[in-house]
Amino acid sequence: MKKLFYIDYPQERIEEHAHRYRCAICKEETTKINGTLEGHLPSCSYRTTLEKAGFEPELVHAHADLHTSDEVD
Numbered sequence: 001m002k003k004l005f006y007i008d009y010p011q012e013r014i015e016e017h018a019h020r021y022r023c024a025i026c027k028e029e030t031t032k033i034n035g036t037l038e039g040h041l042p043s044c045s046y047r048t049t050l051e052k053a054g055f056e057p058e059l060v061h062a063h064a065d066l067h068t069s070d071e072v073d
Contacts, residue, residue, distance in 0.1 A: 001054045005035035009046040 010024035021030045026044035033039030038057035040047040051057070 002056050003037075006033075006037045006039075006050070006055075007035055009033075009040070 011021045011030065012024040014020040014022055014029070022028060023030070023033060023040060023044065023046065025046050026041040028040055028044075036057065037047055037050060037055060042048075
């Protein structure tokens with residue numbers, strides 16, 4: 001099973017920063033998490049709970065596999 005974005009985790013504002021937030025559980029910044037399950041630490045209970053429920057982290061593709069040509073077919 002897979003969600004398009006994993007954004008339903010508890011968040012808290014980082015002190016002394018008006019617009020910076022992090023996961024309230026693993027303390028990773030939301031900009032690092034970027035809506036992905038693997039953005040959370042492996043020990044994060046939000047991540048482990050969803051993985052046990054059958055949700056899968058995004059597969060990471062190597063840059064060599066990406067098509068970077070500007071050609072138009």
